[in-house]
Amino acid sequence: MAGFRSLAPKTRNLVVAGGLSAFVLGVYYYTMRAVGGTDELQVAIDKFEEMKKKDAARNSSTGGS
Numbered sequence: 001m002a003g004f005r006s007l008a009p010k011t012r013n014l015v016v017a018g019g020l021s022a023f024v025l026g027v028y029y030y031t032m033r034a035v036g037g038t039d040e041l042q043v044a045i046d047k048f049e050e051m052k053k054k055d056a057a058r059n060s061s062t063g064g065s
């Protein structure tokens with residue numbers, strides 16, 4: 001790492017910032033790809049809303065007085 005120490009302080013800061021940014025973006029990208037495959041919560045919400053609409057239609061068609 002003797003080459004790294006010979007750089008100017010601003011240049012070292014830019015190198016470190018670039019490395020950290022690359023690491024953070026890599027972790028973010030990996031996480032979004034791993035988790036974002038299927039949105040199970042949204043699927044469950046859609047099913048619940050569909051069942052709710054069917055119940056409402058059934059109750060209105062039977063004349064729920």
